[in-house]
Amino acid sequence: MGRSDFEARKVFFLYPHSVIQQELVKELVANEYEVYLVMDHVKLREIIKRYERPIIFINIDDNLQQEEWQQYIEEMINSDDNSAQIGILTYNEDQGLAQRYLMDVMIPCGFIKLKLGLEQSRTIILKTLEANEAKGRRKYLRMDCWDFNNTEFNVMVQGGLFTGKIRDISSVGMAFIFNEDLVLAKHTVVSDIQLKLKGKIARVSGPVMGSRVIPEGTIHVMVFDKRTDFETRNRIHVFIYETLQEQIKLEFEKSV
Secondary structure (H helix, E strand, O other): OOHHHHOOOOEEEEOOOHHHHHHHHHHHHHOOOOEEEEOOHHHHHHHHHHOOOOEEEEEOOOOOOHHHHHHHHHHHHHOOOOOOEEEEEEOOOOHHHHHHHHHHHOOOOOEEEHHHOHHHHHHHHHHHHHHOOOOOOOOOOOEEOOOOOOEEEEEEEOOEEEEEEEEEEOOOEEEEEEOOOOOOOOOOEEEEEEEEEOOEEEEEEEEEEEEEEEOOEEEEEEEOOOOOOHHHHHHHHHHHHHHHHHHHHHHHHHOO
C-alpha cells in the first residue's frame, strides 16, 4: 500500500440531482468528507488529473444521452492517466442499465437508485466513501483560511479585547494568530471567541493545546470544547462547504 493510500480523497458530484444539492452534500461535509459539486463534464476530465484517486458520482439522467454517458465513463475509466473511481446516481430503475454499468463497464463505486429514498441513498453513499477510505488518515475536514480576507476572530482575554486571523479551522478546532504581540500558555482555556467566517458569526471556547513561532507570528492551536453546540459546528461545516464550492468554481473558470 503506497503512501497516497492514506491521503484524503476529493469527492465530486457531476451534475448532481436537486436532492443531492439541497440535502445530501452538506450532510456529507458534516461527516467530514471533502465534497465538490461540478457542472462541466468536459472540464472535469482535465481537473481530476490533478488529484490522486478522486471519487466521482455521476448523474446520468441529464445533459447527455445514455449512450454518450456510457462512452464518457468508459473513456474515463480506460484512460492511461485516470485514477478516478466512479459511481452512478440515477432515478432510472432499468435493471439492464444497472447490469451494464456494474458488470460490463465495471464501475467501482456503485449504481445508486435514488428512488430508494434519500435515507437509503445517503447510507449507500456513506458506506461507499467509507469502503474506499475517502477520509484517508484524516478524521476531520480542515479548511486553510490564511489567504482569506474575512476569516477573523475577536476575544476578551487577559483583561483586554484582542483580534486576530484564523490560520485554519475544522469542526473540532482551529489554529490562529493574534494581530497583537500576545502569547497564550499551553492549556489556557479561552472562553467565548467570536469567529467571523465570511460574514457568518460563530462562538467557540476551548483550551490552547500549544503554540509555535512562524514568520507571520505566534500560531496557537486550540481544541473546541466538547460541549460546543450543533449550531456552531454546523456553521463551521457550512463555511467549509461553501468555501470548497468557491474554490472548485474558480479552478474550473481558470481551466481551458
